[in-house]
Amino acid sequence: MTRTLLCYGDSNTHGTMPVHQIGARGRYAHRHRWTSLLAQELPGWEVIPEGHPGRTTLHDDPVEGPHRNGLSILPAILESHRPVDLVLLMLGTNDLKARFSVTPTDIALSLERLVRVIRASGAGPMGGAPGVLLAAPPPIRELGCLGPVFEGGEAKSQRLGQEIAAVAARGGLPFVDLAGLVAVSEVDGIHYEESAAPVLARAFADAVRAWAG
Template structure:
């Protein structure tokens, strides 16, 4: 029998499975059988899929409004330790860095994801004290609309540069890359989260990428 490998999905609300928001008070989440992270487990029977999506998570910024616990770099070492040994970490972050309050460009966001990659590659959280492998996923471009439009003011234009910058960063770091913007679009309801039709498409593409890059 083949050994079961473990993959950690490290992301934000779109890994969490947050539904498009009509109002800031909306807390809807897709069921595990609907969200892409849950669907991924069914497509990868030889993998144990750990869902670690936190709404509002940034790459490495303390959020002055939503709280410092949204800082991905701060929580990553603890997650690597608590879930080791990990064969693979999938990073899909960067969307929340587009919030106007952070004032960062697409290049800096890609470098910030690169800092997370370096943290993983420098760890001993993989099998037998090695480092886990990494797959970086560039999130799809956003739309400034609905209840989140003001929070993400100015982010839409920058979001169209993310995939190119992240792909270059992944090449420099020597890790696998996938552009989710070639696969799915954000919902026109809030311009950030995915409609239900996007989940199976993303799950199948990520399953294919994992199978191809990490056979």
């Protein structure tokens, strides 16, 4: 029986390339995205990439649009792909933008709210709760054209992993901390270079296999 893994994230799940100017829309070819490599690592699984550039945990973006709100669209996405065995949840980077003025603790609590929505969705097999694999993105850097957008976010991002780890511990969730595994690009301080894709795929594949037993 094929199982379903929904990868719910932002531009780094979408496969967005590092950008040299705001508004650039480069995207890695399908074969170079970590979600595609993850599918190769997981025979017997359908891997669904659901990454939206600019997606936040639960904030309407006053600059880029309310459709970036990850909470408001989540129930529809879960229903459209059900039954979903496992949701790989990797968000929080865009919450570090200066315009949102939130703390690492609040970002982690926002992710905890998304976990509750997933578990209560009835979108799992036989109408049950999908599993959740929680991932902490690596710390960002204030570099390039995106540096001013994320002003103050670099320092906050250093604490984000431990706050997300606490959410995972409270919920008994499998957890992957990407700090130390991959680093953000020197170009814009937010996105990943192509070389990060196989590292992400292997780390997530190991976590999925451990969860599945």
